[in-house]
Amino acid sequence: MAWLVPENMLDDQQRDFVENVDINQRNVWIKGFPGSGKSVLLAYTMKRIKRKEPNAKVAVVVFTHSLIAMFKAAFAEMGVSANIMTYYEFMDGSSNYDYVLSDEVQDMTGRVLATMNSRAKHVIVAGDENQSIYESDPKYREATVSPSQITSLLNCRDFELGIIHRLSSSIIAAVEKFMPNMNIFTARRDMTKRTTQIRLCSANSAEQEAKYIMKEAQRAVNIGETAAILIPSQQKILDFFQMALTALGKSQWPVQLNRWGKVDYNKLNSYLRTNGIKLQYVGNGYGSFTEDGGKICVMTYHSSKGLDFDNVFLPGLSQSLYINSSERLSRTLFMVAMTRSRNNLYLTHSGSRSAYLSNFAGDCSRINVSDVLSGQTTTSGGGNIFGI
Amino acid sequence: MKNYLALIRRADFIDFFKFGFFYLNSDKVVEFDCPISELPKRDDIYDALFARINSFESSFAYQIINFTKANDADDPSVVTITEVKHIFPLDLEAKREYESSFDEHVKIDNPIWPDAISLIKKKQLYQSSMQGVRNIFNIFKLEGIEKCKELISEDTVEEMLSNVYDDIRPSGDVSLWVYLMRYERHSFYPKESLGYFMDIVHIIVNFMSRKEVEDYIVESTDIYKILATYEGKGYKSHEILHLLRQNEMASGFLTKIASFVPDVDFILVAVNYLKMRDLYKDEFTYNEKFISACKASFGESFTIASYMIGIALGHDKTYACLYESLPLAIYKSKEEMAAIVLRKQEERERAKREMERIERERERERELEQERRKGGKKKGKKNTEYSPFGQSGYSQGRGGYPTWGPQSEESFPPYQGDDQGYIPSSMGRGYQHETPKQEPKTKKGVSHAATSNETGNLFGKEELQEMEIQTRKLISFPLTLQKYTKSGKPSTAKNSTAVVNNKEEYQNFLNTHSGETWKPKK
Numbered sequence: 001m002a003w004l005v006p007e008n009m010l011d012d013q014q015r016d017f018v019e020n021v022d023i024n025q026r027n028v029w030i031k032g033f034p035g036s037g038k039s040v041l042l043a044y045t046m047k048r049i050k051r052k053e054p055n056a057k058v059a060v061v062v063f064t065h066s067l068i069a070m071f072k073a074a075f076a077e078m079g080v081s082a083n084i085m086t087y088y089e090f091m092d093g094s095s096n097y098d099y100v101l102s103d104e105v106q107d108m109t110g111r112v113l114a115t116m117n118s119r120a121k122h123v124i125v126a127g128d129e130n131q132s133i134y135e136s137d138p139k140y141r142e143a144t145v146s147p148s149q150i151t152s153l154l155n156c157r158d159f160e161l162g163i164i165h166r167l168s169s170s171i172i173a174a175v176e177k178f179m180p181n182m183n184i185f186t187a188r189r190d191m192t193k194r195t196t197q198i199r200l201c202s203a204n205s206a207e208q209e210a211k212y213i214m215k216e217a218q219r220a221v222n223i224g225e226t227a228a229i230l231i232p233s234q235q236k237i238l239d240f241f242q243m244a245l246t247a248l249g250k251s252q253w254p255v256q257l258n259r260w261g262k263v264d265y266n267k268l269n270s271y272l273r274t275n276g277i278k279l280q281y282v283g284n285g286y287g288s289f290t291e292d293g294g295k296i297c298v299m300t301y302h303s304s305k306g307l308d309f310d311n312v313f314l315p316g317l318s319q320s321l322y323i324n325s326s327e328r329l330s331r332t333l334f335m336v337a338m339t340r341s342r343n344n345l346y347l348t349h350s351g352s353r354s355a356y357l358s359n360f361a362g363d364c365s366r367i368n369v370s371d372v373l374s375g376q377t378t379t380s381g382g383g384n385i386f387g388i
Numbered sequence: 389m390k391n392y393l394a395l396i397r398r399a400d401f402i403d404f405f406k407f408g409f410f411y412l413n414s415d416k417v418v419e420f421d422c423p424i425s426e427l428p429k430r431d432d433i434y435d436a437l438f439a440r441i442n443s444f445e446s447s448f449a450y451q452i453i454n455f456t457k458a459n460d461a462d463d464p465s466v467v468t469i470t471e472v473k474h475i476f477p478l479d480l481e482a483k484r485e486y487e488s489s490f491d492e493h494v495k496i497d498n499p500i501w502p503d504a505i506s507l508i509k510k511k512q513l514y515q516s517s518m519q520g521v522r523n524i525f526n527i528f529k530l531e532g533i534e535k536c537k538e539l540i541s542e543d544t545v546e547e548m549l550s551n552v553y554d555d556i557r558p559s560g561d562v563s564l565w566v567y568l569m570r571y572e573r574h575s576f577y578p579k580e581s582l583g584y585f586m587d588i589v590h591i592i593v594n595f596m597s598r599k600e601v602e603d604y605i606v607e608s609t610d611i612y613k614i615l616a617t618y619e620g621k622g623y624k625s626h627e628i629l630h631l632l633r634q635n636e637m638a639s640g641f642l643t644k645i646a647s648f649v650p651d652v653d654f655i656l657v658a659v660n661y662l663k664m665r666d667l668y669k670d671e672f673t674y675n676e677k678f679i680s681a682c683k684a685s686f687g688e689s690f691t692i693a694s695y696m697i698g699i700a701l702g703h704d705k706t707y708a709c710l711y712e713s714l715p716l717a718i719y720k721s722k723e724e725m726a727a728i729v730l731r732k733q734e735e736r737e738r739a740k741r742e743m744e745r746i747e748r749e750r751e752r753e754r755e756l757e758q759e760r761r762k763g764g765k766k767k768g769k770k771n772t773e774y775s776p777f778g779q780s781g782y783s784q785g786r787g788g789y790p791t792w793g794p795q796s797e798e799s800f801p802p803y804q805g806d807d808q809g810y811i812p813s814s815m816g817r818g819y820q821h822e823t824p825k826q827e828p829k830t831k832k833g834v835s836h837a838a839t840s841n842e843t844g845n846l847f848g849k850e851e852l853q854e855m856e857i858q859t860r861k862l863i864s865f866p867l868t869l870q871k872y873t874k875s876g877k878p879s880t881a882k883n884s885t886a887v888v889n890n891k892e893e894y895q896n897f898l899n900t901h902s903g904e905t906w907k908p909k910k
Contacts, residue, residue: 012398012446016489020402072743079735081742085750092754160488163446169555183488185481188445189553190513191700192669197574219576344574365602372604 005040011163011187017041023048023124027117027156029105030126033184034306034339035166038126041159042101043074045124049099050080056098060084061116063104066306071103087112088139098122105150106132109142113153123154130182133302133333135326163187166308168196170363171339177359179335196341200361201348203369206316209348210243212369213313214279214296216346221278221294225310228297230337232323236316237281237298238263250275301333304340312341313348321354331356390457392464393418393427395437395450405469405491414465415440424454424474427500434501443512447505448482451475479505506553513549513702518542521698523706527713528679528694536695539652540565545699559599564648567595568658569696575603581625584662585615585632588655592645611641625659653689660686660693665700672705674713865890869897872905885909 010018014037021028023045032038042060049056060071060082068084075082085093087108090100100120105113105127116123129147136143151158162185164172169189176184187193203209217227231237242252253271258264265286272279278295280287283303297309301323314337323330334356338345347357347364357364394417396404404410418436420427427433437452444450454474455467474497477483482505486496525533540563548566551558558570571591577583590606597605606612614637618628632638645654660682682690698706711719720728871884878884886906888894898906 012444012449013485013489016398016402019399076736076740076743079732079739081739081746083746083750084743089750089754092757093750094757094760095753162485162488173555183484185446185448185485189509189555190516190702190704191549191552191569192702192705194572195555195557197572216576223576223579225576367602 010040011037011165013161013163013185014041014044017159017161018044018048021157021159023099023122027123027154028125028159029150029154029156030124030159030161031128032126032161033128033164033167033182034131035164036161037163037165038128038161039071039074039103041161042103042124042126043078045101046075046080046082047078053098057096058082058099058101059090059095059097059120061087061090061100061102061112063087063107064306067103091115094119096120099124101125103127105145106147107134107144109137109140110145110149110153111140111142113145113150117154123156125150125154125156130179130332131305131336133305133329133336135329167339168194168342170195170198171341171345173363174198174360175335175339177363178338178356179331180359194343196343196345198345198347198360198364199367200353200357200364201346201367201369202353203348203350205350206239207243207246208369208373209315209350210240211247212373213315213346213348214244214247215373217296217311217313218278220311220344221296224294225343226294226297227311227313228299228304228307228309228340229313229315230299230301230304230340231315232301232321232333234263234300237300240298240315241268241279241281244279245275245277248277250277301337305336308340308342310342311344311346312337313346314338315348317347317349317354317357319352319354321356390460390462390464391420392455392457393420393433393437394453394455394467395441396453397444398449398451401451401453401475404467405494409466409468412465412467417464419464424500434504438504438508441508443516446482446485447479447509448477448485451477451482451486452500476500478508510546510550510553513553514546516702516704517545517549517699519703520701520706521695523703523710524694524698524701527674527706527709528683530683530691530694532688532691533695536692539692540695540699549699557600558594561598564591564595564654565696567591568661569700571662575606578619580622581628581659582615582618582623584625584659585628585655586612587662588658589615589641591658592641592648595648611638614638629655652692656686656689657692657696660690661696664693664697668697668701668705672701672709674709865894867894868909869894869906870909872907874905876905 007015007018017030018041030038030041046058046060049058060075062068062071062084063086065086068086071082071084075084087102091112097120099122100116102108102116102123102125105125106129107127113123113125116125127150129150132144134144145153150156160183162183164184165187167175169187172184172187176182201209201212203212213229217229220227229240231240238255245252253268256264256267258266265281265284269280269287280295280297282289282297282299287297287299289297323333338347346367348369349357353361394412396410396412396416400410416437418433420430420433422430441450452475453467453472454476455464455471456473457464457471475486475494476497477486477499479499479502483496483498486494490496521533521536525531544563544566548558548562548569552570558566568591571587571594573583573587573590575586575590577586577590586606589609589612590601590603593606593609594600607616614632614635615628618631623631632642642655648654686693866887866889869886869888871879871881871886873879886897888897
């Protein structure tokens with residue numbers, strides 16, 4: 001990804017930021033949906049700082065190691081060196097900075113932000129309040145910040161980006177209907193922008209859902225596309241694996257636990273590998289995207305954040321769908337999951353569908369899973385209905 | 389009093405608001421004489437305003453301002469912020485955007501013509517597509533745009549792009565070319581030549597079904613099943629075409645296509661188009677060898693496919709390549725660009741090394757910090773005392789929010805945007821101190837926008853209008869100096885004028901004539 005795109009490639013809001021926002025006057029919080037260019041503006045900010053103050057001491061504080069790798073590659077591409085660290089590393093240090101630039105700020109704790117503010121003259125953060133999927137920090141066991149806390153702790157001004165470039169118009173339309181209060185603006189429309197096909201697939205049972213998903217996902221990886229099956233919880237993930245194994249005519253996996261008494265997904269992944277199944281669990285250090293011969297990835301909604309795939313399958317979207325005890329978090333996580341898809345999004349359910357699908361179900365194409373699996377999809381007249 | 393509308397760019401409005409005055413392009417100023425509520429019916433005003441609007445991306449790139457001039461003789465192209473009475477966004481989305489990003493005191497009205505954006509953007513999309521065609525023909529060195537237009541008319545293109553803008557997928561009785569151009573693959577067809585043939589079957593099934601269908605419907609056709617038998621064999625397009633022509637069961641498919649599009653080889657055009665669309669989906673680049681080979685192999689079919697690719701990519705995706713191929717007069721030479729690429733490569737390498745060094749340093753710092761923390765409180769306190777940015781309001785070890793202190797109030801200057809003293813008097817908030825002190829005659833107060841012209845020369849309108857003349861009066865070297873008598877009159881004596889060519893000469897001259905009075909002659 002070219003992070004420092006030339007100015008003629010910026011959209012109107014991004015250009016407004018570059019032209020009018022003075023980062024030395026006041027701290028800034030760049031808000032915006034995924035794909036709205038928050039990171040691009042952080043890169044611009046970095047370039048601007050280095051041009052005006054080559055000796056300025058700058059820290060880039062991010063949420064995960066994968067984000068460090070991403071920023072490092074991007075800054076190296078720009079020819080700019082930067083001190084990039086996780087927020088844990090930042091908190092372990094005591095250096096002061098002229099500038100701290102930080103991404104995914106909505107998932108950090110208040111103490112981290114307060115420390116940034118005290119150890120830097122200027123703080124520029126990026127993040128989206130609608131994407132906050134953690135209620136507390138796992139290491140510090142402190143609550144993550146609310147939007148108003150970000151503003152007050154950093155004493156910052158907001159700059160909101162609303163034009164989403166990464167998502168297709170069909171996904172944006174579905175998100176707008178699912179979360180109507182979001183401030184999304186129309187991105188450029190032209191013939192080069194593809195839509196994401198959203199298919200609402202109705203099955204007779206969870207097993208049938210698993211069978212259909214495996215059939216379609218295997219076809220996807222067989223032609224070199226990426227496919228991910230996203231599931232709300234670990235327990236449901238295990239259930240899905242067992243149903244998928246049954247659907248593929250294999251024995252179920254005898255569950256093995258690791259030394260901490262949790263499911264050992266390494267063992268599950270090697271069981272799948274041994275049985276020649278192109279399927280793996282990804283998350284919490286298990287599985288890998290870089291393995292040869294594309295595999296279908298199964299992961300939680302949480303783990304999928306920040307990633308995208310050609311094909312995304314969301315099974316189990318029935319009336320009994322449970323994601324989280326917090327309704328706000330449930331909706332956010334569901335939105336994160338449905339926005340991971342580039343080309344095809346399959347929403348599958350058995351029995352009555354979840355209320356989460358109600359607002360945009362009318363815009364989806366419908367698949368009767370039972371018919372597809374039994375091959376009863378041919379329209380009357382057989383295979384030669386068009387004389388072709 | 390005269391009433392005007394003007395279309396200005398968002399960035400210009402921000403400068404206008406910030407500096408208080410603005411020079412408008414007089415072509416873009418439209419006078420009107422009806423109540424604002426009647427403007428939506430005034431097509432003549434709409435046409436005059438939008439006649440020569442430049443291309444833009446978002447609806448909030450432009451806005452319409454309404455301003456008045458108290459004196460009919462006043463130049464309407466010089467406007468002060470106090471003369472602005474309304475800001476009209478181009479649509480409701482723009483209104484929402486301005487309200488979330490402009491200074492919150494600024495009142496944004498509803499759009500005058502809510503459908504303006506849709507009409508303008510559709511026109512621009514069409515213009516961009518047709519320019520894309522010209523760009524492609526220029527870059528590929530092709531001829532025959534007119535012939536292509538006979539096949540796929542401009543009206544068809546315009547209608548198709550209107551649906552693209554409105555996000556309407558093709559359906560019903562539209563041309564097969566439209567089904568081809570709008571087709572998107574959402575099926576798992578092989579990513580090789582065979583896949584394009586399956587796409588073509590899908591397109592034909594869409595066309596005949598008069599709507600876009602799911603892949604399992606396509607997969608149930610006999611022709612698809614024939615194609616499926618070729619999977620994994622790595623056939624090239626011409627081999628697949630040959631096999632189909634040999635296959636009796638496939639003849640119905642080929643005959644059907646020929647009946648839809650009798651004058652051209654639809655399959656060849658479609659394969660070329662779909663292949664190019666995939667090739668250029670991320671970036672459009674020109675490979676002379678490849679294009680020459682395509683031209684030689686596919687002739688007219690390639691030209692038609694290029695016409696469609698021009699429509700699909702538009703000017704936006706092709707201009708970089710066109711500018712390079714011309715090249716533009718403002719472009720750097722290839723040698724200069726090669727040097728820039730080399731320099732950037734060096735910068736990248738340097739940045740990588742520097743980041744590795746920073747990481748090592750941070751690791752050392754972390755170790756030291758850990759040692760320091762183990763070492764006890766005293767040492768730690770000493771460190772924070774040397775902090776150039778002051779101590780954190782957060783008290784380490786207690787956790788929770790309430791201990792974050794008021795450090796930010798001292799660290800950052802108050803935001804002047806919230807300072808009432810900075811509010812221009814025309815904003816109608818009625819603060820006592822907003823009445824301009826230099827205009828004590830103003831009686832009607834700042835809340836009446838319609839009369840705020842009477843606040844007088846708040847932004848020095850006369851000076852603004854005369855600024856051009858003034859600039860001509862400014863002195864510049866070489867400078868003619870005039871000697872003045874003790875009574876203050878210009879001297880008429882011999883050597884009472886002198887010429888100096890630069891600042892130094894001027895300074896020397898004044899030093900050597902310190903007892904006399906010399907002034908620059910205007």
